[in-house]
Amino acid sequence: MLRVAVVGSGPSGVYTAQALVQQSLVPDVRVDVLDRLPCPYGLVRYGVAPDHEKIKSLQNTLRAVLEDERIGFAGNVEVGARGLTPAGLLRLYHAVVYCVGAARDRRLGLPGEDLPGSFSATDFVSWYSAHPDAAGSGFTLGARSAVVIGVGNVAVDVTRILARGAAELRPTDVPHEALGALAGSRVREVHMVGRRGPSQAKFTTKELRELATLPDASVGVEPTDLALDPGYADPSGLPAVGRRNVDVVRGWAEAGGDAARARARSIRLRFFL
Ligand SMILES: Cc1cc2nc3c(=O)[nH]c(=O)nc-3n(C[C@H](O)[C@H](O)[C@H](O)COP(=O)(O)OP(=O)(O)OC[C@H]3O[C@@H](n4cnc5c(N)ncnc54)[C@H](O)[C@@H]3O)c2cc1C
Ligand SMILES: NC(=O)c1ccc[n+]([C@@H]2O[C@H](COP(=O)([O-])OP(=O)(O)OC[C@H]3O[C@@H](n4cnc5c(N)ncnc54)[C@H](OP(=O)(O)O)[C@@H]3O)[C@@H](O)[C@H]2O)c1
Known part of the structure; x- marks a missing residue:
């Protein structure tokens, strides 16, 4: 059995897990999708605007993938300095795929950017x-x-x-x-x-x-x-x-x-x- 960890449960992480269990070169693959947040789906859940219900409903498609018995989801698992280390993960899994998105702001680098009333x-x-x-x-x-x-x-x-x-x-x-x-x-x-x-x-x-x-x-x-x-x-x-x-x-x-x-x-x- 090939055991793979996918770090990040946004669309890229979930579709990576799906591709891994659907491919036919390696017959028996098990995937754990890990996320630092308690709930899955990344920005589909926590970024797509609330009035875009149709796009938000993509969560149902992603959930169907996570319900595959060959795929597990574990929330509240952060990979990095504060949680599991990449080396630690490689002791548990044959491979690790990082699908962690791009969560940080892009700074303007201008004086006044952090004044009250100015937000990212x-x-x-x-x-x-x-x-x-x-x-x-x-x-x-x-x-x-x-x-x-x-x-x-x-x-x-x-x-x-x-x-x-x-x-x-x-x-x-x-x-x-x-x-x-x-x-x-x-x-x-x-x-x-x-x-x-x-x-x-x-x-x-x-x-x-x-x-x-x-x-x-x-x-x-x-x-x-x-x-x-x-x-x-x-x-x-x-x-x-x-x-x-x-x-x-x-x-x-x-x-x-x-x-x-x-x-x-x-x-x-x-x-x-
Ligand atoms: C505000 C906003 C609105 C958007 N609206 C739309 C839209 O309406 N339609 C559209 O098509 N696209 C939209 N997009 C783009 C779309 O959301 C992204 O392209 C998509 O979510 C990227 O998927 P991803 O899986 O790469 O990353 P993300 O969705 O960001 O998922 C990354 C996941 O990794 C987890 N993670 C990060 N670091 C760690 C770590 N160290 N350990 C464990 N887990 C970690 C995060 O918690 C997160 O769950 C929007 C983007 C933004 C920013
Ligand atoms: N379909 C949807 O409803 C939806 C909703 C939200 C997000 N998304 C997707 O999510 C991704 C991210 O979207 P995004 O809007 O964050 O990024 P984006 O598409 O890259 O747009 C960023 C905007 O900020 C401007 N900008 C960056 N630095 C600047 C600076 N220093 N001064 C002035 N302007 C600056 C950019 O201008 P320049 O072009 O001049 O750099 C650009 O207009 C995109 O793929 C987007 O399509 C989709």
Whole structure:
């Protein structure tokens, strides 16, 4: 029998375990999936936004894999300086596969980054996802205006959660404490800021478009920012996702900012800042 440890129970760890028991070169493989957290599924459980129920339901698929009798799951097992060592694991298993994700923040390296009122998306997402690491932290959302730095899908998630009304989040699995804080939120404007243009932004079109579907929020862009992006003026040379994103942003620019005054909250996309 070949015994393998997979460290990390996010999608990469669970699918690695599945691939190991499904392959046919080695007939008898047993896999233990280990995670430092008590519960499995990594960011599918503790990072995917609560209002993305369909993606969150991937947990059911991952659970079906962990229920295979050749695969075991052990939570509360940290591998590293504070727990089991890699050498210790190799005494117990023939092989170890590390699927530990990329959990740390990327620092901006700017003075003021740690001033009160400035947070990493990791902390904010962990808070509204009830990540065990966020236990005891809290956000009061007393400011009227919030700036989200970055134009990737996590920035879109954070912007959307700040701009959604608590009523829309109530049916989701957002934790009670975060729901209370979001219900009392005074945030009325969310500015999502990219250092490059809309044609190079990292968000995907489906996620970008969703911002305009929030019932209580309007979306606006600054025409002067867009004029700086050659890919906006001529999208023909862009990859497909860039072209689609530019189309969405163009639609918002052409619709103008009138809707902004009619809704409870506004989302402003800014570029080249
Ligand atoms: C905020 C956010 C939202 C996202 N939303 C989406 C989405 O809607 N749709 C989508 O397709 N993708 C989304 N993604 C991307 C997706 O979540 C990741 O690509 C995916 O989860 C990566 O899987 P992974 O298994 O590599 O890592 P992870 O999911 O991070 O899992 C790693 C696991 O390893 C464990 N671990 C770490 N260190 C140790 C250790 N030393 N010992 C033991 N265990 C350890 C962790 O506890 C964790 O359970 C999102 C990402 C983020 C950050
Ligand atoms: N499908 C979903 O709903 C969903 C939701 C969340 C996450 N995800 C996935 O999870 C992964 C991680 O997403 P992510 O949003 O964290 O990362 P990402 O896609 O790499 O986006 C990071 C953003 O931050 C910006 N940035 C980084 N350093 C900066 C700096 N110093 N100053 C200003 N801006 C800076 C980047 O700009 P530059 O491009 O200029 O570097 C980029 O716009 C991605 O694969 C994403 O698609 C998916």
